Amino acid sequence: MTVLKAVMAPRDGTPAGGFHEVDVYDLPKACAADTTGIYLTGDVDQEYLAEQRPLLDAFVTGGGRVLVNGHVQRVFLQGLTRWRKLEFRTPRDLVLTRVTDHPVWAGTDPLAFLYNTGTPGPVPFAELERIGVAGFYGRGYYLDLPAGARIVHTLGPTAAPIDYDYPLGAGRVLVHGGNDLLQFAGADRGTARLAPQIVRWLEGR
Template sequence: MTVLKAVMAPRDGTVVDGFSEVDVYDLPTACTAEVTGIYLTWDVDQEFLVEQRDFLNSFVVRGGRVVVNGHVQRVFLDGLTRWRKLEYRGPADLALTRVTEHPVWAGTDPKLFLYNTGRRGPVPFAELERIGVAGFYGRGCYLDLPDGARVVHTIGRTRAPIDYEYPLGAGRVLVHGGNDLLQFSSADRGTADLRPQIVRWLEAR
C-alpha cells in the first residue's frame, strides 16, 4: 500500500512519515496501482486539479481515498462544494464541536486544535486561552454537503460544518476546511497520533 502526499514543490517520491511525497503536477503518473490514498495539501493548484477531475473521480470510485485540505473554490472532485468564510469576533466563533467520532481524530480533544502560540513545549490549556491565537485550524465552513456526507466537526456558535467525509463509489473523500491537518499533529499539543491516523485512514486500515 502506498499513500501519496501531493505538494506544491518538486518531490521525488521519498517516503516521509508514511507519505510518499510527490509534486502535485506529477500526481497522475505517480498514482500507480499500489496507491490507496492521496493527501492534498492546503495550497495545491486547484485549477490543475480541475483538469484532473476525471482521473480523481475514477481513483476514488474504484476504492481509493482522498484527503482534501484548505478552501475549495474549484470543484475538482464529484461531491465537493465551495468553502465559505465565517464571520467571527473571537475564539467562541472558531471553537470546534465534534459531531461524529472519526478514526483520523480518534483520541484527540477538539479544543486542542483551537489555539496556536510561538512557545515551544506543552502549554496548559488555561495558558493557551490567555496567550494563544485562535483560528489557525479553520475560519470557514462548507454549508452545502454532498449526499451521504457525515460531519465530523462543526465550527463556532453557528455549528457550521468544517470537517466531513462522504462516499464516492467504492471510495471515500475526507474534507478539512482549514490549514493543513498535518500542521496540527504535535506531541506538544497532545495530538501526535493525528499523522499516523491519517496515514492509516488513507491506507483503508
C-alpha cells in the first residue's frame, strides 16, 4: 500500500498530533482542515498525484506544507521540476554541501548522510570511507527551480541541487531528490534530530 504521512495539528497553535499514515488515494482526507503538512514518500503514485494537483495546490497556497521525497517525473504541484540523474564516478561526486541552513537539517553534519553500511552502531568516518557505499542519500538533482527557491544542499563538485524549498502562496514546499529523509534519521549517524525537525517543519514551526 502506498502511503503518505500527514501531520495533523490544529492551525491555532495547540499541541500537534504528529505523523499519521494515510493511503495516498485518500488524499482528500489528508488535506483536511486539521492537517498542517504532508510528507510524500519516494514511491508515491505520481500519476495519481498529478490528477489531484488542484487539491494539492490549494492545500499549499492556503498555508499548508508539503515535503516531497524521491524522483519527481510528474509535475503534481505548482513549482515542481523534474529530477535528473547525476553522472558520477566516485563518492567525491556525491558529497553533500550545505548551501543554506534549514530547520529540517539543523544540527546535522552533511557528511553524516554520505555513506551507508551494514555495520551496526556508530562507525568513525574514516571507517565509513573504507567500507561504506555512497549514493543512498541521492544520486540526482533538480534544475529550473521556481521563483523564490532556496537551495539547501548540492552534490559534488558540480554543485547539483538535490534539496530545495520554495514558497507557494501562504505555504511552502520542500523537495528532497533521493531516498526518504526519514531513513536517514538515526542516533548512529548523529542525525536522530532529523525526524522531529521534519515534523516541526510540517507543523509550520
